[in-house]
Amino acid sequence: MKKKYVFILSFLFVINYTYGQNKNISFFGLHRTPINYTTLRGNAVSGDTISNKQGTGGFTFIDLGIVGKPSDKISATAIMRGKNEFGAFFNTGASAEIRQITLEGTIADKFAFQVGDIDIGLTPYTFYNNDEIYNTYEADIFKIRRDVVHYENFNNGNKWRVQGFDASTKAALNKKILKQISFRGFATRSRANNQQLPTTTLYYLNPDRLLVGGKLGVIQSKYFKTSGNLVHFFDITGTSLDSSYSLKNTVLTNDFEVMFLDKQIKMGLRGEAGQSFYRYSERYPLREVNKNDYFYDASLFVKNKKIKLEVGYRNVGPQFYSPSAQSLRIINEISPSMFPTVNMGNNARVQTLLDRVTDLNIYNKSITQRLMPFLPQYGNVQPYGIATPNRSGFTANISNTQDSLMNFEVGADLLSEIVGEGSFSLRKFTSLRAGNQLNLYKLINTKRIIQLRGAARMENTTRSGSVPVNFKSLLVDAGALFEIAKRFDFSLGYKYLNASGNEYLAIRDDFNDITSFNTFEMKSSQGWYTVGLQYRIANNSIVSLHSNLLAYQNKQDAMNSFNINQIFLFYSLGF
Amino acid sequence: MLRSDLKTYSILISFCIIFVSCRDLKKNDVIGPKLEVSPNFKLLEPFSFNLSIADFQNYDTVWFNALFSEKAYWKINLRGLNSGAQTSFSGYSEKLNASSARWYGKSKPPIKFETSERVVAELEIRGHETKYYDTITKITNFRLDGAGNSLVNDFSFYDYGASEFFFLINTDWSEHPDMPLQKISLDVSTSAPAMSYLGSIKYLAKERNPSKPYYLLQDQNYDPKEVYLNLYVLGYGNGNNYIQFNLLEDDNNDQKFEGNKFDDFYIYDLKLDWIGWKLVSIPYSSFLKSGKGNGVQNPKSLMGVEVIFHNKWFPATTDHYNTSISFIIISPDGPLSEFSKN
Numbered sequence: 001m002k003k004k005y006v007f008i009l010s011f012l013f014v015i016n017y018t019y020g021q022n023k024n025i026s027f028f029g030l031h032r033t034p035i036n037y038t039t040l041r042g043n044a045v046s047g048d049t050i051s052n053k054q055g056t057g058g059f060t061f062i063d064l065g066i067v068g069k070p071s072d073k074i075s076a077t078a079i080m081r082g083k084n085e086f087g088a089f090f091n092t093g094a095s096a097e098i099r100q101i102t103l104e105g106t107i108a109d110k111f112a113f114q115v116g117d118i119d120i121g122l123t124p125y126t127f128y129n130n131d132e133i134y135n136t137y138e139a140d141i142f143k144i145r146r147d148v149v150h151y152e153n154f155n156n157g158n159k160w161r162v163q164g165f166d167a168s169t170k171a172a173l174n175k176k177i178l179k180q181i182s183f184r185g186f187a188t189r190s191r192a193n194n195q196q197l198p199t200t201t202l203y204y205l206n207p208d209r210l211l212v213g214g215k216l217g218v219i220q221s222k223y224f225k226t227s228g229n230l231v232h233f234f235d236i237t238g239t240s241l242d243s244s245y246s247l248k249n250t251v252l253t254n255d256f257e258v259m260f261l262d263k264q265i266k267m268g269l270r271g272e273a274g275q276s277f278y279r280y281s282e283r284y285p286l287r288e289v290n291k292n293d294y295f296y297d298a299s300l301f302v303k304n305k306k307i308k309l310e311v312g313y314r315n316v317g318p319q320f321y322s323p324s325a326q327s328l329r330i331i332n333e334i335s336p337s338m339f340p341t342v343n344m345g346n347n348a349r350v351q352t353l354l355d356r357v358t359d360l361n362i363y364n365k366s367i368t369q370r371l372m373p374f375l376p377q378y379g380n381v382q383p384y385g386i387a388t389p390n391r392s393g394f395t396a397n398i399s400n401t402q403d404s405l406m407n408f409e410v411g412a413d414l415l416s417e418i419v420g421e422g423s424f425s426l427r428k429f430t431s432l433r434a435g436n437q438l439n440l441y442k443l444i445n446t447k448r449i450i451q452l453r454g455a456a457r458m459e460n461t462t463r464s465g466s467v468p469v470n471f472k473s474l475l476v477d478a479g480a481l482f483e484i485a486k487r488f489d490f491s492l493g494y495k496y497l498n499a500s501g502n503e504y505l506a507i508r509d510d511f512n513d514i515t516s517f518n519t520f521e522m523k524s525s526q527g528w529y530t531v532g533l534q535y536r537i538a539n540n541s542i543v544s545l546h547s548n549l550l551a552y553q554n555k556q557d558a559m560n561s562f563n564i565n566q567i568f569l570f571y572s573l574g575f
Numbered sequence: 576m577l578r579s580d581l582k583t584y585s586i587l588i589s590f591c592i593i594f595v596s597c598r599d600l601k602k603n604d605v606i607g608p609k610l611e612v613s614p615n616f617k618l619l620e621p622f623s624f625n626l627s628i629a630d631f632q633n634y635d636t637v638w639f640n641a642l643f644s645e646k647a648y649w650k651i652n653l654r655g656l657n658s659g660a661q662t663s664f665s666g667y668s669e670k671l672n673a674s675s676a677r678w679y680g681k682s683k684p685p686i687k688f689e690t691s692e693r694v695v696a697e698l699e700i701r702g703h704e705t706k707y708y709d710t711i712t713k714i715t716n717f718r719l720d721g722a723g724n725s726l727v728n729d730f731s732f733y734d735y736g737a738s739e740f741f742f743l744i745n746t747d748w749s750e751h752p753d754m755p756l757q758k759i760s761l762d763v764s765t766s767a768p769a770m771s772y773l774g775s776i777k778y779l780a781k782e783r784n785p786s787k788p789y790y791l792l793q794d795q796n797y798d799p800k801e802v803y804l805n806l807y808v809l810g811y812g813n814g815n816n817y818i819q820f821n822l823l824e825d826d827n828n829d830q831k832f833e834g835n836k837f838d839d840f841y842i843y844d845l846k847l848d849w850i851g852w853k854l855v856s857i858p859y860s861s862f863l864k865s866g867k868g869n870g871v872q873n874p875k876s877l878m879g880v881e882v883i884f885h886n887k888w889f890p891a892t893t894d895h896y897n898t899s900i901s902f903i904i905i906s907p908d909g910p911l912s913e914f915s916k917n
Binding site: 423 | 598599600601602603604605606607608609610611648650665667685701702703828829831
């Protein structure tokens, strides 16, 4: 433990000394302290002498970033974290670690590059970290909680945090045929081999797994632009003593945008099409599977300064596999880390809305070859984002184009399976969503923020035939923010999720083949009520106190219903 | 728009159409095993209990028999005619037998089956309208320390969900000489090691205590010198065969095993140089440390056991070795004593 503090002090000393010697060094940092006191009540733990029913949790950390910039062509950033779990000072909960090391710069003013811990994203079909649930118009008070988890898990927008390099260049041609051409390439190691671990043959099986790709973009004019995208996810056999299996998954796509009209009203066509080539083999027993499939997605859009309308059609093949666009942000098959069991330890507690917004440990940081299991109540229509395999149909979306008194969106997806899962009958999917943010302070012309938010998403899945499916869910968001004194906010938030019906959940093996189905039946509702006070110390610094109540009602089995009460105190200081 | 733009765009679209012309599956294909049976589905052998009267206290084990005309998803619902207690079993197979599902008298909480109660079993076949029935008379309640649940009965790979791998024994096994050993076969038929994973450890062996017949391993801190991994192993006298046990600890308590980051695992290689069944008891403290956890042996953090059957000298692909294991039990207070078997 002492070593950690010696490490921190040494680091601070080096910073101080270096800063004194060199003005090309700059610093930034973030200090956060989330603390909660939480209780679990209800039928699920009534008389339960084994499951935990209350607890406090929290930690404090400081991320210190140092940026060395010897010239304007290159810079190196290191972020070091000192962290203490509450109740574990000078004990096992304290830790010091390097959170990020990145080198970035330009070569000959032509090539930009990044090396180290980098965030990468391409298109929604190639490299995309999908949102865990529809949350665009959720209450501000929930966004504070979500931001904590996203920061901890490196969920920077829809990009994936990876380790490797990323380089790009572009050339402005200013010619009639081509206006600009750009190129980007990246290579990352998504998993290291584990042969360095001693003794057991079990741990000799993982070879290095790399993820490489790139983008070649062309802007022909303001009327037409296109790009080719490549992502190759593969194992390097031979990097472990016993390369018992090998993966190669290549996704090649082309995206484009054509403008028909570019005046006050803009109109055009945009889309993406491509193919995946999946090959996975195992030596014991010898088996090799090859699956190739394609997708296309095109939409017509019309927009002016205030509003945008987009109508599209897409077809994503049942065997279209794009791991870096289909890996889930949340691991759905594990129990929450807070109160993992109920009913005398006999049942795992289900993940609730509160867990999925606040539990650091259920978030996934890695790209997985296999389609991960999902929970249909949180999204059954497109569980893997718009790259969800085996979907075709129409989509539509209307939204405003600039921040105004009222920001809104209304959208719909009317989809169907392309090939049946376990049945010749095809599932039909309907998803309707609407969200709204009303900036009342603009209406009454005051500088104090008064904001109302609301959203709803309804999903419906049906299948006829001898193995029918009928599954519905309704997600509702509501929230309000009142700046009752300067920088001092009073916030309200409400989330509601109702899910009922039956589904058949696919169980997949390492080859992404469906080997069986789990019968899934649910009739449950959950409501999350929260109220809070928040003081904005500065633009990136807040202190906040929330009171939460989550009521989970299992309507099939009342013995699995429970309530969670939580007091949450949060302090965040950015500098 | 310029004419040349249209031309460029047309070429690109044509390229895309050619590019995406490959899809392995056709519209009338089905992904995964079929959930529905064919219209000609029938029972080739009737649905029935193996017993007409079940005395669980005397270690009767109840299962179901049936033979289907094709592989099917089935569900058996049991309902007590007096109590209304219920439980169910489901699976996907071509027949029902002792290995498909076993009933030891338990029900889903909160209602329990009554003694001397008639229980009706209803067999549903997914996608098939007809249901099939049989009844049994249950004359005693189940006992937690009975047969069946105490056995390792499945080596499902990475089956974290199963909770019945480890069970108390709070009984003198010599009282039950008729209880057969149920075995799990492990074999090595190629140069690859045979591997199996046992799921989460939940129950511990402990002294007889009817009010609380089992203990959660996670409940308290046990001395690694007193905690034993016990099991029966069938040896064939081949001194090159080993079973490697890995005890996986969840040192950072995140419900995941991360041996290359945060967690320890402890290894023991057991040489199978005897012939016949033998009770083996290995103290936790004699396992060798590996992994990257806190470096402290802590049975409270134990979250799973890996069992790997391997041959030190990788055999030729034509060679074939096997062994069997049974009654894997974690005991917190010393090794288990031998019990009778046949």
